[in-house]
Amino acid sequence: MMGNCPQTDLFLVGFVTSSDCAFTHHGHQFSHGIDDLEGTRNAPAVQNIAFQKEYAWDGATSHLDLFPIIPITNEVEIGETVSNVIAKLKSDGEYxxxxAEAFENGEVNNEYFFKALSQFMVMMISSNSKYDKYVREEEGGTFSETEKLGLGIFKQKCATCHKMDLFTDDAFRNNGLPPYPGINDIGRAEVTGSAADNYKFKVPSLRNVAITAPYMHDGRFGSLESVLNFYDNGVQESETLDPILKQNNRLGIDLNSEEKAALIAFLNTLTDDEYLNDKRFAEY
Ligand code: HEC
Structure with missing residues (x-):
């Protein structure tokens, strides 16, 4: 499974791509939409959405039912109108x-279209990784010494933001990435209009993270090693940098090479093959 995430065509509304890659757009720094137009952000993994309150890197919406409007109408994602999508579904051979089977008086309309999509998304729950089995003391959940060490370091240095067990605290934070040259993406501030939110992005869940490269909202890092090197020595000071990343008179998080290797071993235990191979989420 690892490293084997074929690029696929957009599925219906664009943000569900290949299940092999936890539904991210693998192999591209910026996710592509129609006509191969490039967006400025990397698609986040789709999983455990049912437990989240706000969606997208900047929390552009808190309504799951309405969320698909954003990629549908975004000119570099699907570049469509909702009414046109409904018209296409109405004239489709199968939809x-x-x-009619799914809804009482089940005509094809906006309400049912959005309900169907959100019902599908809330089914997508990842909770059977090796880590989950370790926590539940189930078969297949035996951690090596390195994985245990990694778990300990994670709890100490990462879990305030990547809060367990969803591996996100659902908050918007600035983790010190220098703004990407040429694209001044201000993140959450784009939604709130407040300078206090400049460069804050939603803390992403790290479930299935080993297979969802590239990383960060703009996909700037191609490997977990680069992510850890960034936390160790690349964090940039700014007015909105999270205070957690400027403690003990240093920027970032001190990590030696043994700790980095252990953290990566631990992050690998978050891959949930049962979820990734779930036939219900297969493309066709
Ligand atoms: C102060 C909060 C905070 C701390 C502490 C923190 N992170 Fe993050 N992390 C974030 C935020 C916010 C992002 C998204 C930033 C962005 O894309 O702009 C992120 C992104 C990531 C990503 C990229 C995930 C993806 O899907 O693109 C990885 C991997 C990651 N962090 C791992 C770690 C590890 C490992 C640690 C501990 C060594 C850690 N983080 C500590 C807030 C934090």
């Missing part, structure tokens, strides 16, 4: 029957 009208599926709507």
């Amino acid at each position: 009208p029957r599926l709507f």
Whole structure:
């Protein structure tokens, strides 16, 4: 499974791509939309959405039912109108029957279209990684010494933001990435209009992280090693840098090479093959 995430065509509304890659757009720094137009952000992994309150890197919406409007109408994602999508579904050979089966008086309309999508997304729950089995003391959940060491370091140095067990605290924070040259993406501030939110992005869940490269909102890092090197020595000071990343008179998080290797071993235990191979989420 690892390293084997084929690039696929957009599935219906664009943000669900290949299940092999936890539904991220693998192999691209910026996710591509219609006509191969490039966006400025890397698609986050789709999983455990049911437990989140706000969606997208900047929390552009807190309504899961309405979320698909953003990629559908975004000119570099799907570049469509909702009414046109509904018209296409109405004239499709199969969808009208599926709507009729799913809903009482099941015509194809906006309400049912968005309900169907959000119902599908809330089913997508990842909770059977090796880490989950370790926590539940189940078969297949035996950690090596290195993985245990990594878990300890993670709890101490990462879990305030990547809060367990969802591996995100669902907050918007600035983790000290220098703004990407040529693209001044101010993140959460784009939604709130407040300078206090400059360069804050939603803390991403780290479930299935080993297979969802590239990393960060702009996909600037190609490996977990680069991410850890960044936390160790690349964090940039700014007015909105999270205070957690400027403690003990140093920027970032002190990590030696043994700690980095242990952290990566631990992050690998978050891969949930049962979720990734779930036939219900297969493309066709
Ligand atoms: C102060 C909060 C904070 C701390 C502490 C923190 N992170 Fe993060 N992390 C974030 C935020 C915010 C992002 C997203 C930043 C962005 O894309 O702009 C992120 C992104 C990541 C990503 C990229 C995930 C993806 O899907 O793109 C990885 C991997 C990661 N962090 C691992 C770690 C590890 C390992 C540690 C501990 C050594 C750690 N983080 C500590 C806030 C934090």
